[in-house]
Amino acid sequence: MELSPTPELNLNAPTTIILAVIQGVKTTIKHGIHYYKELGVDEVVDLTTVQCVVGRIQDRGEWAIVDRSDNVAIQVD
Secondary structure, three states: OEEOOEHHHOEOOOEEOOEEEEEEEOOEEEOOEEEEOOEEEEEEEEHHHOOOOOEEEEEOOEEEEEOOOOOOOOOOO
C-alpha cells in the first residue's frame, strides 16, 4: 500500500507500507507443545512491528504451534 504525503502522519514523501493480518489464539500446553482449537480476532498491523513468524501443524483435530524463535514468549491463559 502506498500512502501519499500526509503531514498528520509525519509523512513528507510517498511511503510504501506492508500490512499483515494476525489472528490471536488461546492455547493449552500438552507435553511442552502449545495447542489451540479456535482462532481469535483478526488484527491488522504494520509488518515492521512483527517480531517473528510461527507455523502450525494439525494433530488429531487440534493445531500445534511450531515456534523456532528464542526471543518471544507465548502467553497462555
